[in-house]
Amino acid sequence: GQQVMQIPQYQHVQEGEDFTTYCNSSTTLSNIQWYKQRPGGHPVFLIQLVKSGEVKKQKRLTFQFGEAKKNSSLHITATQTTDVGTYFCADTGFQKLVFGTGTRLLVSP
């Protein structure tokens, strides 16, 4: 079955450093969604990418969809302690979301 892997599994940065998580699929992705889950919380939708090569920005967050639609990335510029959490990508396959393995981000002040 389809596997959606994210790397790194875990990253610890100092506040102000940049952070990137990569999402890779064994099959072509339909659309890609990104979610953030704060510690002890539930996943919250961030954004959806639809087109090959698409780039979207939300303040310090930049989301990119690969040209071949088999990978995606989320880049955070100048991390803040409020960025702490686990970031999941998810493939919007038929009828269901297939979530990636997640990247847990820890930010030290």
Next chain:
Amino acid sequence: DSGVTQTPKHLITATGQRVTLRCSPRSGDLSVYWYQQSLDQGLQFLIQYYNGEERAKGNILERFSAQQFPDLHSELNLSSLELGDSALYFCASSPQQGSGNTIYFGEGSWLTVV
């Protein structure tokens, strides 16, 4: 607050027992999804219902079953519980049945099997 309500928030039960988790979707949402989150398995899709009918099935064990009622709330039934069933169970909802829509997660139900 996503508008998706799950009960109970926490549940501790013994192996071999049966529990029911309940979910009320956001007002107007017809699709309900169930996900299981454990430490080493990430977010695993279990099952989806749309307007009362099962639409998609994931890695749901035969010991687990679900249904969506006419008022659109959903229940996930877990039986013959094992220690490995301990996890956070999320319900999510969306307006339509296609997964291209944003889905909204509830706070989750923490299940501990002892």
